[in-house]
Amino acid sequence: MTSRINPPVTTESKNPGFSALLSSVFFGLGQAYNGQFLRGVLILVGTLIGGLSFAPAGAAIWLFGICDAYATARRMNGGTVPYRDSSISAVILFFAVWLAGLLLLPVTPAALSAATAGLPSW
Numbered sequence: 001m002t003s004r005i006n007p008p009v010t011t012e013s014k015n016p017g018f019s020a021l022l023s024s025v026f027f028g029l030g031q032a033y034n035g036q037f038l039r040g041v042l043i044l045v046g047t048l049i050g051g052l053s054f055a056p057a058g059a060a061i062w063l064f065g066i067c068d069a070y071a072t073a074r075r076m077n078g079g080t081v082p083y084r085d086s087s088i089s090a091v092i093l094f095f096a097v098w099l100a101g102l103l104l105l106p107v108t109p110a111a112l113s114a115a116t117a118g119l120p121s122w
Contacts, residue, residue, distance in 0.1 A: 035084025
């Protein structure tokens with residue numbers, strides 16, 4: 001007799017449209033809503049750095065984040081990706097990181113140029 005271990009079934013679901021909307025307004029927040037905090041921070045940082053260095057790259061990362069948030073929420077609802085709870089503390093922490101990124105944005109170009117001042121130009 002074989003016993004199967006079934007994964008826990010959750011009746012909760014993520015709203016893919018809401019997740020995409022969050023990511024479109026605040027870079028990476030849709031991922032935080034989906035329970036993927038680190039992924040959201042990476043999308044936030046990638047969008048900010050990409051936008052500073054080459055605007056189309058930042059826009060591409062931002063659009064990827066929107067599509068990824070939507071698709072991940074759908075896959076969580078379908079059961080192909082494990083469901084992750086999103087806590088209010090993670091969302092508040094994400095907002096703190098988001099605000100810190102925005103506050104540091106004006107300082108970043110000067111810091112980058114100072115850090116690369118001694119490097120040879122190609």
